[in-house]
Amino acid sequence: MKITYENKVLSKNDRIAAEVRRHLTARGIFAVNLIGSPGSGKTSLVERTAAWCHGRVAAAALTGDQATCHDADRIERSGIPAIQITTGNECHLNAQRILDCVARDELWDIELLLIENVGNLICPAAYDLGEASKVAILSVPEGDDKPLKYPGLFKRADLMVISKIDLLGSNDFEADRAEANAREVAPHIEVVRLSCRTGEGLEGWTRWLASQLVQTAPLTARQA
Numbered sequence: 001m002k003i004t005y006e007n008k009v010l011s012k013n014d015r016i017a018a019e020v021r022r023h024l025t026a027r028g029i030f031a032v033n034l035i036g037s038p039g040s041g042k043t044s045l046v047e048r049t050a051a052w053c054h055g056r057v058a059a060a061a062l063t064g065d066q067a068t069c070h071d072a073d074r075i076e077r078s079g080i081p082a083i084q085i086t087t088g089n090e091c092h093l094n095a096q097r098i099l100d101c102v103a104r105d106e107l108w109d110i111e112l113l114l115i116e117n118v119g120n121l122i123c124p125a126a127y128d129l130g131e132a133s134k135v136a137i138l139s140v141p142e143g144d145d146k147p148l149k150y151p152g153l154f155k156r157a158d159l160m161v162i163s164k165i166d167l168l169g170s171n172d173f174e175a176d177r178a179e180a181n182a183r184e185v186a187p188h189i190e191v192v193r194l195s196c197r198t199g200e201g202l203e204g205w206t207r208w209l210a211s212q213l214v215q216t217a218p219l220t221a222r223q224a
Contacts, residue, residue: 017095030113031131047074064093065119091118
């Protein structure tokens with residue numbers, strides 16, 4: 001009975017996600033769904049990305065939390081519009097919440113939509129939001145075995161960001177082992193290592209984003 005109910009919920013979500021994807025594709029918007037544990041560095045990565053976007057890419061952010069507008073306030077101070085989605089007791093965003101936002105003024109005439117999901121490695125991975133790519137964020141303090149323990153996220157992600165590499169050496173986390181574990185469950189996955197605090201490795205993240213934006217841009221823009 002539980003499985004039937006879950007399938008019904010996910011099927012409805014998938015239909016709405018397809019509608020979101022049609023909206024975003026028609027407008028040439030690359031949407032990335034950032035998924036990671038609480039404290040993994042999602043908001044910091046959005047802030048760093050916002051700074052990189054200045055003068056390059058028109059961007060906006062949707063940020064999900066069970067309470068407060070703290071993350072949206074932080075992101076807006078970084079220079080891009082941000083809409084806070086407060087989920088209450090829900091541990092993830094869903095496609096309907098994204099659809100409710102796509103026509104808002106803050107998301108008009110943008111090229112990049114950064115969706116910061118609620119901090120959680122399990123529930124957000126199962127919900128398609130209409131994004132072009134999922135990105136799994138794994139921070140050094142969490143441990144390098146997380147891809148093996150939570151394979152669902154990493155199987156669905158196009159990219160794994162190993163964050164907070166400035167903390168390497170402070171515990172038993174080994175970046176090479178984390179990559180190997182991720183590729184054991186998801187051979188396709190790309191990996192970037194970075195620190196939002198020091199800036200080390202951020203060029204790998206922005207290079208990946210830039211390549212995705214080129215592919216998402218309308219054909220006329222790519223031919224220009």
